[in-house]
Amino acid sequence: MVLKTELCRFSGAKIYPGKGIRFVRGDSQVFLFANSKCKRYFHNRLKPSKLTWTAMYRKQHKKDIAAEAVKKRRRTTKKPYSRSIVGATLEVIQKKRTEKPEVRDAAREAALREIKERIKKTKDEKKAKKAELMSKQQKTQSKGNMPKGAAPKGPKLGGGGGKR
């Protein structure tokens, strides 16, 4: 149904189809008037904001606006929505979220300790190897070159493993 009501430019009243007058000014601006009263006042250069019965006046003097203002405040807040992603299913995420801080600290400490132990182990290994080499060199000076070639490789490998 083509029942689009338009608004009068002067009074703010609804204009039903078939009623009202449309005025196109020289600068191609269109004015819609509900009746010849509005049209007449417009052409006589009266201001709608000074005429008590127009919508513009009511808006300016804040008549009847309290009800509308109260309604506007409600705005929906975004709820945090959790879903699973690649790499961690929903349960895993939720479990991690609900972990208590003490548990988390304990886990972190355990991991650190593990790393430290690992490093210590490799360091000990290195030391042991070095001691072995020194003792071997002392024993056999002629065969010193070959173990020496092997020794530099050993420490490096141990160092790389410990850092990780």
Next chain:
Amino acid sequence: MCIRVIGASNRRYAHIGDVIVAVIKEAVPNTPLERSEVIRAVIVRTCKELKRDNGMIIRYDDNAAVVIDQEGNPKGTRIFGAIARELRQLNFTKIVSLAPEVL
């Protein structure tokens, strides 16, 4: 200035969409049209209201016409101001397409 309204022998007034025979009273210099030249024009805006079938009434702020030749094509290349939609039904398509606004 309007000399005659084309369409009927004793037609009194022309409305939007009517072709008139007119004479140029005032011309801007350096244009192809000169003063006191008899031309044909089609009326596109009137201060008198135009009534449409759906009850809409449109009133413009001035009277305006577009100079055309015998076939109905505008002699000029630009059109200023709004144009009424009725011209499209009367086969003045070129004018309608050149218009900046069709109301």
